[in-house]
Amino acid sequence: MKFSVKTAGWALMGAAYLMAAFTVARRTAESVRTDRVTIRFSQWQLEGTVRQAFDAIIARYEQLNPKVHVVHLPVPDTVYLPWIQTQMVGGTGPDIAEYVWIWPDIARRFQPLDEDIAQPNPYNRGTPLEGVPWRDTNVDGMSNDDSYIKSLSHYYGITVTSHVxxxxxxxxxxxxxxxxxxxxxxxxxxxxxxxxxxxxxxxxxxxxxxxxxxxxxxxxxxxxxxxxxxxxxxxxxxxxxxxxxxxxxxxxxxxxxxxxxxxxxxxxxxxxxxxxxxxxxxxxxxxxxxxxxxxxxxxxxxxxxxxxxxxxxxxxxxxxxxxxxxxxxxxxxxxxxxxxxxxxxxEGPRTSVMGLYVNRQTRHRAEAIDFLQFMTSVEGSRIFTEVSNWQPATVGVKPSGFAAQFSQETEGYAWGASYIGIxxxxxxxxxxxxxxxxxxxxxxxxxxxxxxxxLGLRIRDDLRREGHAAVRNVQREDGIAVAGYFAAAPAQRPDRLPLVTLSNEIKVYQFNRVLAAPAPSQP
Amino acid sequence: MRMLPTVLLGLLAAGSLAGGELTAGWQALAGYRADEALKIFAAGARAPDPAVAREARLGQAVALLAKQPVTAGQVDEARRVCTALADGGPDDPALAARFLLGRIAQHHQERPDPAEAARQFRRLIAAAEASTWAQSALSRLALLQLYALDLARPPAERLAATEKLLAQAHVPAVAGELHVALAEAIFFYRLPGAQALPHLLAAERLGGTDRVGRADVLVQIAELSRLAGNRAQAAKYYRQFLQENPRDSANYTARRRLADMEAPPAAAPGGR
The missing domain is CATH 3.40.190.10 (Periplasmic binding protein-like II)
Structure with a gap:
C-alpha cells in the first residue's frame, strides 16, 4: 500500500483533531459533575504564597464539604477591574468576587449580607467564638469600608486580612x-x-x-x-x-x-x-x-x-x-x-481589607456564604495566615511568626486624618x-x-464630584425604598421609608454650602 | 423565575391581573430591573380595577426614575404621572406620588428646586401627617430648611424654624432622625456645641440612626457632656460607646477620656 504525502498530511491532521476532541471532551466530562455544586471565587492577590493559602483553604473546605467544589480564579491586579466588571455585566461573574467599596455598582452587582453576619459562624463551633455573631468575629466588627458600605447602609463584603x-x-x-x-x-x-x-x-x-x-x-x-x-x-x-x-x-x-x-x-x-x-x-x-x-x-x-x-x-x-x-x-x-x-x-483599631462580595445573581448563595464562613472561621483564618504570612482578620487568631512583625498598633490616638490622602x-x-x-x-x-x-481648586472638584455621587445614590435608593414599601404586604409596610441614610444626604447639602461660600484667607 | 414576567404580561394582556400581581413589578424594581418593572407596570396601568391601575401608574413613574440612562424626558414624564396621581385621590399611591414630587424637585431633576420640593413636602404633611410618606418627608424637609432655603436668614433662625417640625414627627425614629439633622446643623454652622446636646440625647433615646450613626451620637454626647462638666453623663456614654463599638477607631481616645471622667475631679486633666 502506498501513501502519498498529501494523504499522510490529512491523516496527521485527522489524528490531531481526534486527540484535541478527546482532550476537550475529557476535560468537560471532568468538570461537569452532578453530585456536587461548583462555586467560583475570584481575587487578585498574587503576592508571595497568598494563592497557595486560598488553595489550602479550599482543599480543607472541600474535605469537609465533599458536595461543594470551589474554583479559585486568581486574576492579575492590572486587569482585574475590567475583567470583573465585564464578567458581572455579562452575567458570567463568579459567585464570590474580591471587590473594593469605592468601585462602581456594588448595589447592582452584589447582595447585602446583613442577616447572615448577624448569625453565628457554624465553623466556629468548639472555639471561643462559638455562638458569636459572624460580624463580631471579625477584628474590626466588619465596620471597615469594604464590609459596611456607608452610602448603602448595608453590609456587603467579608474581609479576610489587614495590612500596615x-x-x-x-x-x-x-x-x-x-x-x-x-x-x-x-x-x-x-x-x-x-x-x-x-x-x-x-x-x-x-x-x-x-x-x-x-x-x-x-x-x-x-x-x-x-x-x-x-x-x-x-x-x-x-x-x-x-x-x-x-x-x-x-x-x-x-x-x-x-x-x-x-x-x-x-x-x-x-x-x-x-x-x-x-x-x-x-x-x-x-x-x-x-x-x-x-x-x-x-x-x-x-x-x-x-x-x-x-x-x-x-x-x-x-x-x-x-x-x-x-x-x-x-x-x-x-x-x-x-x-x-x-x-x-x-494605627487605629485593626481595620480589615480584601472584601469578598457575593454575586447578586449567584445560583448558589447558600454554598457561597458557607465557604466564606469557613474561610473566616478560626480554622480557615489560621490556614490563611500560616500559608500566606499575611495578617488574619478573625478575632483571636494569632498571625504567623513572620506576620506578627506587621501587627497593627491599636493602643494609641488614631484620628484618621492623614492630610495628604484626602x-x-x-x-x-x-x-x-x-x-x-x-x-x-x-x-x-x-x-x-x-x-x-x-490645592483648593482640586478639593472643589472633588467635593463637587462627591456631591454628585451622593445625589445619584439618593436617586437610586428612592426608587428602591418606594418599591420595597409596595412590595411588602400591607400589614408589614414600614412607618418610614428606608431612604438613603440622613448622614449621606446631609453631605450633599453641606458640600454645596462649602462650595458656595467665598474662599476665606488661609491661616 | 425568568418566566414570571412573561406569564404576568400574558395575564395582564388578558385583563385578569389583580392588584397583588403588581408585586412582581415592585420586586423587579427593588432588584434593579427597571426595564422589566416598566413592562409589568405599563400593562398594569390598563387594568380595569382603578386601584390597580393607579398603583401601576405610580410604579411606572418610579421605574422611569430608575431606568438607565435616566433622561430629562423620563423625569418630566414621571413628574407628570405623579402630579396626576397626587391630585387624583387620597389613597396610598396619591401620597406616594406627592412624596415623589418632592423628591423629584429635591434631587432627581437636573436643576434642583428646593422651594418646590419643600412645597410638595409641606402639602403632603398637611394632608396626611401620620402617613409613612409624610413621616419620611419630615427629615428631608428639614435638610431643605437647614441648608437650602431662606439662606439670608441666620442659621440659628433656620434651626429654630426647623425644630418646629419635631411636633409633627409621630414615629420615634423619625423624631430621632430630625434631632440628628438639627445637631449636625449646629455643628456645621459652628454654633455652640452645647446646643446640640439635648438633640443628641433625644436622638439616642428615640433611635432612628443606623449602627454607624448611633456610634457618632454616643461619642458626641460623651464629648459634649465632658466639655459641659457633666462627668457622670460623659462617663455613661463613653462606656456605652465602648461597649457597643469595641473596634471603633476612637476607642483609645474614648477609653482615656473615660478614665479621666472616672478619676477624682482634682486628678483629672483639663479638657480641651
Missing part, C-alpha cells in the same frame, strides 16, 4: 554598622542611625543608603507622619466632636480656612518629611517599588519602607536576617517637635507636588507655595 507598612531592616548590616541589631526606639535614635549608616558608607566607600523608598511606598510613611504630626491640629478641627475626622470633612475644612500646609503642625510634618527624604534613595519619587526591593535585597539600602502584603515575599528572597519596626514618630519629649504632638500614636484629585495633586519638597533646590516653603496655589 513598616520599615524592614537588614539585621546583619545593622549589627555590622552599629554593633546592635536592635531598631531605633525614638525619632532621634532613628536620625542618629541614619547618620551612622551614611558615615559607614563614606568610610567604607560602599554604595549604601539608609532608607529604600519608591513612588509606591513613600505615601505609607508620608501619610502616617503628617497624621501623627497633626494630632493636636486634628483635635481642634473635630468640630463634630466625633473623636475622628473623615477625609472629605478635612477637605471641606481646608476650603473653609480651618487649616493649611502652613499651619504649624503641617509645617513641622513637612520638615520631618524633608529630613526623611534626605536619607532615602535618591530619586525615590520616580522609582517603582521593585527597584526599592532590589536595592534592599542587594544590600544597597539598610532599611526599606515596606507594606506587609509585599513583605511576605522577603523571607523567600533575602539571604540575610530581617527585622521590622514602626517608624518612631517624635513624641512629646522631642526637642524640636514635642510641643506639637500628642501620643502615643495608634479627597481623590487633591491627593493626586499633592503627590505630584512632593518633588518640590524633595527635589533639588526645593524644600518646605516650595511645597507650601505649590499647595497654596493649587
Amino acid at each position: 507598612s513598616r520599615i524592614v531592616y537588614n539585621r546583619e548590616l545593622l549589627r555590622q554598622i552599629t554593633g546592635s541589631d536592635q531598631p531605633p526606639r525614638t525619632y532621634r535614635e532613628f536620625v542618629a542611625l541614619c547618620a551612622k549608616i551614611q558615615a559607614y558608607a563614606r568610610v567604607t566607600n560602599r554604595q549604601l543608603v539608609p532608607l529604600g523608598s519608591s513612588q509606591d511606598t513613600y505615601p505609607f510613611m508620608t501619610y502616617a507622619i503628617m497624621g501623627t504630626m497633626g494630632t493636636r491640629l486634628t483635635q481642634r478641627l473635630d468640630y463634630r466632636h466625633r473623636l475622628q475626622i473623615y477625609q472629605n470633612q478635612l477637605s471641606a475644612q481646608y476650603l473653609q480656612g480651618d487649616w493649611s500646609f502652613e499651619s504649624p503642625e503641617m509645617t513641622a510634618g513637612l520638615r520631618l518629611l524633608a529630613d526623611l527624604g534626605a536619607v532615602s534613595t535618591p530619586g525615590f519619587v520616580q522609582r517603582r517599588r521593585h527597584t526599592a526591593l532590589t536595592d534592599f535585597v542587594a544590600e544597597r539600602t539598610a532599611m526599606v519602607v515596606m507594606p506587609s502584603w509585599e513583605a511576605s515575599s522577603l523571607p523567600v528572597i533575602c539571604s540575610f536576617a530581617i527585622g521590622a519596626f514602626s517608624f518612631p514618630y517624635p513624641r512629646e519629649d522631642d526637642p524640636v517637635y514635642g510641643h506639637l504632638v500628642q501620643g502615643p500614636f495608634g 479627597t481623590i484629585d487633591a491627593e493626586q495633586f499633592l503627590r505630584t507636588r512632593f518633588s518640590t519638597l524633595w527635589g533639588a533646590g526645593g524644600g518646605v516653603a516650595a511645597f507650601q507655595a505649590e499647595a497654596k496655589a493649587g
Whole structure:
C-alpha cells in the first residue's frame, strides 16, 4: 500500500483533531459533575504564597464539604477591574468576587449580607467564638469600608486580612554598622542611625543608603507622619466632636480656612518629611517599588519602607536576617517637635481589607456564604495566615511568626486624618507636588507655595464630584425604598421609608454650602 | 423565575391581573430591573380595577426614575404621572406620588428646586401627617430648611424654624432622625456645641440612626457632656460607646477620656 504525502498530511491532521476532541471532551466530562455544586471565587492577590493559602483553604473546605467544589480564579491586579466588571455585566461573574467599596455598582452587582453576619459562624463551633455573631468575629466588627458600605447602609463584603507598612531592616548590616541589631526606639535614635549608616558608607566607600523608598511606598510613611504630626491640629478641627475626622470633612475644612500646609503642625510634618527624604534613595519619587526591593535585597539600602502584603515575599528572597519596626514618630519629649504632638500614636483599631462580595445573581448563595464562613472561621483564618504570612482578620487568631512583625498598633490616638490622602484629585495633586519638597533646590516653603496655589481648586472638584455621587445614590435608593414599601404586604409596610441614610444626604447639602461660600484667607 | 414576567404580561394582556400581581413589578424594581418593572407596570396601568391601575401608574413613574440612562424626558414624564396621581385621590399611591414630587424637585431633576420640593413636602404633611410618606418627608424637609432655603436668614433662625417640625414627627425614629439633622446643623454652622446636646440625647433615646450613626451620637454626647462638666453623663456614654463599638477607631481616645471622667475631679486633666 502506498501513501502519498498529501494523504499522510490529512491523516496527521485527522489524528490531531481526534486527540484535541478527546482532550476537550475529557476535560468537560471532568468538570461537569452532578453530585456536587461548583462555586467560583475570584481575587487578585498574587503576592508571595497568598494563592497557595486560598488553595489550602479550599482543599480543607472541600474535605469537609465533599458536595461543594470551589474554583479559585486568581486574576492579575492590572486587569482585574475590567475583567470583573465585564464578567458581572455579562452575567458570567463568579459567585464570590474580591471587590473594593469605592468601585462602581456594588448595589447592582452584589447582595447585602446583613442577616447572615448577624448569625453565628457554624465553623466556629468548639472555639471561643462559638455562638458569636459572624460580624463580631471579625477584628474590626466588619465596620471597615469594604464590609459596611456607608452610602448603602448595608453590609456587603467579608474581609479576610489587614495590612500596615513598616520599615524592614537588614539585621546583619545593622549589627555590622552599629554593633546592635536592635531598631531605633525614638525619632532621634532613628536620625542618629541614619547618620551612622551614611558615615559607614563614606568610610567604607560602599554604595549604601539608609532608607529604600519608591513612588509606591513613600505615601505609607508620608501619610502616617503628617497624621501623627497633626494630632493636636486634628483635635481642634473635630468640630463634630466625633473623636475622628473623615477625609472629605478635612477637605471641606481646608476650603473653609480651618487649616493649611502652613499651619504649624503641617509645617513641622513637612520638615520631618524633608529630613526623611534626605536619607532615602535618591530619586525615590520616580522609582517603582521593585527597584526599592532590589536595592534592599542587594544590600544597597539598610532599611526599606515596606507594606506587609509585599513583605511576605522577603523571607523567600533575602539571604540575610530581617527585622521590622514602626517608624518612631517624635513624641512629646522631642526637642524640636514635642510641643506639637500628642501620643502615643495608634494605627487605629485593626481595620480589615480584601472584601469578598457575593454575586447578586449567584445560583448558589447558600454554598457561597458557607465557604466564606469557613474561610473566616478560626480554622480557615489560621490556614490563611500560616500559608500566606499575611495578617488574619478573625478575632483571636494569632498571625504567623513572620506576620506578627506587621501587627497593627491599636493602643494609641488614631484620628484618621492623614492630610495628604484626602479627597481623590487633591491627593493626586499633592503627590505630584512632593518633588518640590524633595527635589533639588526645593524644600518646605516650595511645597507650601505649590499647595497654596493649587490645592483648593482640586478639593472643589472633588467635593463637587462627591456631591454628585451622593445625589445619584439618593436617586437610586428612592426608587428602591418606594418599591420595597409596595412590595411588602400591607400589614408589614414600614412607618418610614428606608431612604438613603440622613448622614449621606446631609453631605450633599453641606458640600454645596462649602462650595458656595467665598474662599476665606488661609491661616 | 425568568418566566414570571412573561406569564404576568400574558395575564395582564388578558385583563385578569389583580392588584397583588403588581408585586412582581415592585420586586423587579427593588432588584434593579427597571426595564422589566416598566413592562409589568405599563400593562398594569390598563387594568380595569382603578386601584390597580393607579398603583401601576405610580410604579411606572418610579421605574422611569430608575431606568438607565435616566433622561430629562423620563423625569418630566414621571413628574407628570405623579402630579396626576397626587391630585387624583387620597389613597396610598396619591401620597406616594406627592412624596415623589418632592423628591423629584429635591434631587432627581437636573436643576434642583428646593422651594418646590419643600412645597410638595409641606402639602403632603398637611394632608396626611401620620402617613409613612409624610413621616419620611419630615427629615428631608428639614435638610431643605437647614441648608437650602431662606439662606439670608441666620442659621440659628433656620434651626429654630426647623425644630418646629419635631411636633409633627409621630414615629420615634423619625423624631430621632430630625434631632440628628438639627445637631449636625449646629455643628456645621459652628454654633455652640452645647446646643446640640439635648438633640443628641433625644436622638439616642428615640433611635432612628443606623449602627454607624448611633456610634457618632454616643461619642458626641460623651464629648459634649465632658466639655459641659457633666462627668457622670460623659462617663455613661463613653462606656456605652465602648461597649457597643469595641473596634471603633476612637476607642483609645474614648477609653482615656473615660478614665479621666472616672478619676477624682482634682486628678483629672483639663479638657480641651
